[in-house]
Amino acid sequence: MLSKLVITLAILTFCSAVTAKDFYVSPSGSDSLNGLSPSANYWTKTGPFKTLARAQQAIRKLKAAGKFNEAITVHVGKGTYQLQSALEFDDRDSGLPSQEILWIGEKGTSIISGGITLKNCQPYNAANPLQILSCPLNADTVANIQRENNHRIQGNSPAFEIFINERRMHLARWPNEDWAHIKVPLDENTRFSVFEKMPQFSGDLSNAQVHIFPGNDIYDHYTGVSTIDFVNNQINLSSETIYKLTSGRRFYLQNLEAALDVQDEWFYDQTNNKILFIPPIGTTQNNIVLSSAKNLLMINDASHIGFKNLTFRHSTGAAIRTQRSESVLFDNLEINNIAGTAIYAPENTNITISNNHIHDVGTGGILISGGDRPTLTASGNLIDNNHIDNYDAILFTYSPGVSTNGVASVITHNLIENGHGNGVFLYGNDHLIEKNEISQVCQQSDDCGAIYSGRDWTYRGNIVRYNYLHDFSGYQLKTLDIANNIIQYTREGTRGIYLDDAVSGFTVFGNILVNAGSISIQLGGGRDHHIENNVIKTSTYAIYIDQRFGSYNWDNNRDSLKTMPITSSVWLTKYPELGAPMAHDTWPEGNSIQRNVILSTNSLGYSLFYVLPPQGNTVGNNLAWHASSDIRVYYQILGTFIGKNRAPWRDWLSHSIENNSINEDPCLNISGSKISIGCTNSPLSKIGFQIPPSDIGIFQ
Incomplete structure (x- = not known):
């Protein structure tokens, strides 16, 4: 029970002030209101802000005016807050000991999304029994979308993902399930013959990509495809694999329109600016989301702030990044359907990550470091009572549920499964x-x-x-x-x-x-x-x-x-x-x-x-x-x-x-x-x- 006592005290620290100032945010609010009431009254200009950035601005203004003399709670109302870029926090957003700044949502319904909802989707070819659907895009919608730099993800696949009713779709691939295999390497790192017979894919193959374990069963990565020789059943990669190619090792091809042939697959038609997909069996496509923002929350050099009861979704990189910060609380969050790490937190002290559900993320659950190794100064970081599952959907290796570096992190009472x-x-x-x-x-x-x-x-x-x-x-x-x-x-x-x-x-x-x-x-x-x-x-x-x-x-x-x-x-x-x-x-x-x-x-x-x-x-x-x-x-x-x-x-x-x-x-x-x-x-x-x-x- 010691760890529960520690986490309870950590949370109580954020609630210890005698008085507190309250701001309110709601998707139905307005940034022209004062943010001091959960209900809008446009005659008196009282009521909730509409955006999180406006609440942040109000707190910074209050602090700059020397009026920060009590704890602050931002009540994030139910609904979806769509971000085009990350909400960035720094020292201007910091609280003080016993005078913390908390951002608190309504569990399961206060959603911070980096996604764009796709609309006007129609059958791609009415005569096609596969029921491929097509969603039109504005070219500007995806032009500026970027993923985080990762040397293990190369090639021309889209920087974004597609989710239908919060279910991650897979880029059109071959084979549809399991793996294909290298038959014989034709050089050390770029050319190989394929053990299984490849289909005669037609159309543009210039953006094809492989997900490959090139030389062993401990390291996977993605790289582009230069050419596919269907006559000789060979693949030529556009860049070198990290390990030397070896017979029998695994790969699959993806990002091929011609491979779009089963449920849960999608393809981005860049020429015509359309998303093509075959929906999951038995679903009604009432929520089709394209991930857009690289990150959702970025915290640098801040302290004594907390985030509770919020849901983070649809980033192309890490959902939350915090660095060189102190006494930050992440409690009772849900983080899912993102491409990067759920919480990326290097060089921090006294960070508490507790009671969260992290699932269906791409490259790991929680990465945290802190403390000073030469002096063996403890970090004080705590990772407690989190459920972390399906945490490495994109990179299958070296994307752990929890990774810690530095000195004296405490990792306790977590459930880590399905990785x-x-x-x-x-x-x-x-x-x-x-x-x-x-x-x-x-x-x-x-x-x-x-x-x-x-x-x-x-x-x-x-x-x-x-x-x-x-x-x-x-x-x-x-x-x-x-x-x-x-x-x-x-x-x-x-x-x-x-x-x-x-x-x-x-x-x-x-x-x-x-x-x-x-x-x-x-x-x-x-x-x-x-x-x-x-x-x-x-x-x-x-x-x-x-x-x-x-x-x-x-x-x-x-x-x-x-x-x-x-x-x-x-x-x-x-x-x-x-x-x-x-x-x-x-x-x-x-x-x-x-x-x-x-x-x-x-x-x-x-x-x-x-x-x-x-x-x-x-x-x-x-x-x-x-x-x-x-x-x-x-x-x-x-x-x-x-x-x-x-x-x-x-x-x-x-x-x-x-x-x-x-x-x-x-x-x-x-x-x-x-x-x-x-x-x-x-x-x-x-x-x-x-x-x-x-x-x-x-x-x-």
Whole structure:
């Protein structure tokens, strides 16, 4: 309940003034009124403003006149506020401690939209059974629409999107579902033959685009198409792919009028200034919106302001951008149907993002940073009790539900689900990731984690505890036999908690992982981790500790030590391990793997992977159990020639690296995010296991 107390106090801080001045805004109001009443009286010129910008102007005028002596609340009435460009806030819009400026809407009905409603849509060809509809556009309508710069999105596709009844439409594409595949690269980065036979598309193909995973299953991007050779079934790209093209990898073509052939697809006919689309099945097209504004809300160098009970939709970039700001509240918002990140918030302190529903966004949910790493000054940023789902609809990888950088963000009680890639990214120090639920992530990605960090020895002090991670698997190429026309992908390749590329100094405590990918917890060569008191139920690897692959460049980690003042008193006091010599800097040393409960459902009990030195780690007091099979371990003892694959657990224990661990039925029950003991003589007391708290997950 500590996090709920923190968020409650944060919100009360914004409501602590004894008196407050109220302004009102309504789509039915007028900017010629005074904004001081929810009801219009044109005789007295009292009543609500019509636009948000007019309310902002009134507050700035009041402050400039020296009359800002009480908190201000702007009541944003129900209705849609259409923006052609972002509403921009700066220090002129700031409040003061106990004298905040709040913008409060009516939940679900106060909508801030960067969209343009399309009208006068007619059948494109009455004789066409596909029922393509056509909406006319003024050429000036789209001429100035821009998306945010993103090196991963190239080509000539429109900068805007189309939504019908708030359902995102997809650019006309081939294939209509799933993926096509590279058969053979014809050069390194621009030409390839196609595994599937492409249709003989006609018409103008000059604006065609591919969404492609060119060389692996961990990185996707978009690039333009130069030519399509239908005779030889080949594609020539207009720019180089970021990774080298590789046989069997995925792509689809889009932005082809000739591919407009199923429901939910659309195409922009630039020559005739028309939007063509095939509506979703069973819908009445009473709300057709084209996204237009790049951003909806931009806050720079402001403080003590808050936004509550508002809906943000239809931007071509991030919905909300805030930078170098302090004590800003985003509470009880809905952010959906945007092309960029929902909330992009670098270099901020004491930002609270709470109780929001973020869904159907293009390139990630919340990206936030703050604090000062050299001095380990905390950011005070809080991300609490948000529901984040379908958060990477455009870029499937490296667009996480939450990403944090800097020092001491708190990410707690969030529900993150239904993502193509990672759930949470961690960069920096002293972050707390607590009591979140994460499920159905990494659906289109390999080498992916529900909670991920990596490649820096100075990312220390991070705590990942009491999270419930469950039911996700990954996506990776399994079988490639071009000669026999076989390309097969499998639902594998993801991790629950992924401490990659020797990142070090994490505490992973009291988490519940159920069917959390191919590896529940992976320590990728890292040091000084505390992996303790976790419950892991899996048919694959529960805990996996490695030394990194042979070609791994350890200089990346060695160089990371030069980026921070690790010998300063502040750093050595908090992370004394950084001041101690490393016996072998490429070995996983200083780790504690204790009091974990491992429930294997693998048919052979194959559950653990340990590549460890004979000394230097504390492994013990764990409980491993399989109802009908022995627990099996892959192990390799570094510095020796000792190692076995699928060895019985007792064989692994005989080497005395792991001590005081037991193989007994724990009588432990898992019901969602709750753990209970099913018998009075459970052996869990032998290992000192602590039951995780029951308040994991989002509060409704």
